[in-house]
Amino acid sequence: KISICTMASRPESSLPPELYYDDKEAKKYTQNSRIIQIQSEMSERAIELLSLPEDPTIRSSLLVLDVGCGSGISGAALTEAGLNWFGVDISSSMLEIALENEVEGGLARCDIGHGLPFRAGCFDAVVSVSALQWLAYSDRSTANPIRRQRAFFTSLYACMSVGARAVLQFYPADELQLQLLLNSAMSCGFTGGLVTDYPESAKARKHFLVLDTAGTRPMPAAQDEAGGRHSTKQQQPMRKGSKAWIMRKKEQYRRKNPDSKALPSDSKYTGRKRKPRF
Amino acid sequence: IFKISNMKLILHNMLTSAMIKGVKKGYPLLLRATKVELQPVEFDAGFVVHMLPRLDWSGVTAAVQCLNQPDLLQDPLPELPPTVPDDYANNEDFLRKAHIALMQLDVIEGCLVCPETGREFPIAKGIPNMLINDNEAA
Numbered sequence: 001k002i003s004i005c006t007m008a009s010r011p012e013s014s015l016p017p018e019l020y021y022d023d024k025e026a027k028k029y030t031q032n033s034r035i036i037q038i039q040s041e042m043s044e045r046a047i048e049l050l051s052l053p054e055d056p057t058i059r060s061s062l063l064v065l066d067v068g069c070g071s072g073i074s075g076a077a078l079t080e081a082g083l084n085w086f087g088v089d090i091s092s093s094m095l096e097i098a099l100e101n102e103v104e105g106g107l108a109r110c111d112i113g114h115g116l117p118f119r120a121g122c123f124d125a126v127v128s129v130s131a132l133q134w135l136a137y138s139d140r141s142t143a144n145p146i147r148r149q150r151a152f153f154t155s156l157y158a159c160m161s162v163g164a165r166a167v168l169q170f171y172p173a174d175e176l177q178l179q180l181l182l183n184s185a186m187s188c189g190f191t192g193g194l195v196t197d198y199p200e201s202a203k204a205r206k207h208f209l210v211l212d213t214a215g216t217r218p219m220p221a222a223q224d225e226a227g228g229r230h231s232t233k234q235q236q237p238m239r240k241g242s243k244a245w246i247m248r249k250k251e252q253y254r255r256k257n258p259d260s261k262a263l264p265s266d267s268k269y270t271g272r273k274r275k276p277r278f
Numbered sequence: 279i280f281k282i283s284n285m286k287l288i289l290h291n292m293l294t295s296a297m298i299k300g301v302k303k304g305y306p307l308l309l310r311a312t313k314v315e316l317q318p319v320e321f322d323a324g325f326v327v328h329m330l331p332r333l334d335w336s337g338v339t340a341a342v343q344c345l346n347q348p349d350l351l352q353d354p355l356p357e358l359p360p361t362v363p364d365d366y367a368n369n370e371d372f373l374r375k376a377h378i379a380l381m382q383l384d385v386i387e388g389c390l391v392c393p394e395t396g397r398e399f400p401i402a403k404g405i406p407n408m409l410i411n412d413n414e415a416a
Binding site: 057058060061062063084086088090095098099102103104105106107108109110111114115116117118119121122143151155161 | 282283284285286288289291292293294295296297305322324325327328329332334403404405406407408409410412415416
């Protein structure tokens with residue numbers, strides 16, 4: 001007996017974002033811990049790629065734009081990183097969830113494909129997590145994806161301060177989409193390019209457009225299978241029962257049950273190898 | 279618990295209607311507020327100093343004036359000079375007033391109006407809706 005699971009492989013191929021992210025779909029961003037985990041990690045990575053000064057006094061003076069802020073997962077990462085931010089999104093359902101989550105950034109609703117509604121030079125940095133692929137599609141007869149991309153990237157360049165960097169993570173459906181988006185970005189005055197983490201794995205790879213408004217800054221290094229830049233980051237899936245796995249499971253439990261006192265607190269004994277008893 | 283996500287005048291100052299076809303400047307957007315709250319926000323001098331050069335100060339003072347309606351706010355509005363003083367970076371008195379104006383006046387309901395086309399952008403639950411139709415876009 002075989003059960004076949006059918007699932008839309010790409011949300012962008014079914015509906016535009018303001019219709020796709022209705023209340024039911026948006027709810028997943030409060031309840032699905034896997035989605036939240038992945039979005040959080042990519043947000044943290046995007047912030048890392050911004051290469052902002054570590055000094056918290058400097059960070060607290062900066063203003064970041066979060067493009068496609070959705071339910072506020074990336075916004076929470078920005079706040080955690082000590083940064084002020086404004087977020088824009090097209091979906092009222094997702095912004096509703098951001099309000100429920102009591103995000104600490106200013107919010108506005110807009111369609112980035114018409115151009116961002118901001119004056120010149122407002123933002124010290126820009127992040128975007130899993131939003132730009134929506135610019136590759138259009139099912140409205142009046143809208144043209146390339147034109148929308150140009151409108152977005154031109155307005156993005158304009159609203160960034162001199163020397164600001166934008167790090168935009170997105171999921172291209174294929175190589176063509178990737179190249180089109182990259183070309184649109186690079187034709188609007190930016191320097192920089194594409195950084196792809198875990199490029200060997202079709203499943204794990206993550207694409208980040210890293211766009212600078214001035215001069216040539218060295219591009220940040222991507223993470224790869226051969227150990228990557230962070231010796232502490234696990235490239236292989238965490239082995240079940242390992243200390244890292246235990247810590248992750250405990251963190252997941254804490255996130256779901258913030259008031260529970262059931263978990264033993266972390267100590268140097270957590271996940272330590274015990275002597276064989278049998 | 280105060281809502282940082284409500285539209286503050288610092289956000290209002292950065293918004294523009296320039297994505298509309300034919301609009302040349304698109305700011306400052308006229309502010310018609312029907313519900314405003316004064317919310318405490320921690321004063322960060324560094325942030326105000328960093329933001330001031332990129333703000334349209336006449337837009338800030340105009341927005342504060344727009345909020346100067348009877349019955350809109352119980353608390354008094356901060357008194358702002360017409361231009362940013364030259365010594366703003368060290369002028370704590372000015373920075374604190376600017377902070378109140380920029381960060382503590384939450385616009386919860388109302389609308390923003392394009393100064394060139396009159397096109398309205400509603401504000402609901404503190405979130406301005408800057409959506410336009412495809413045929414309005416530049």
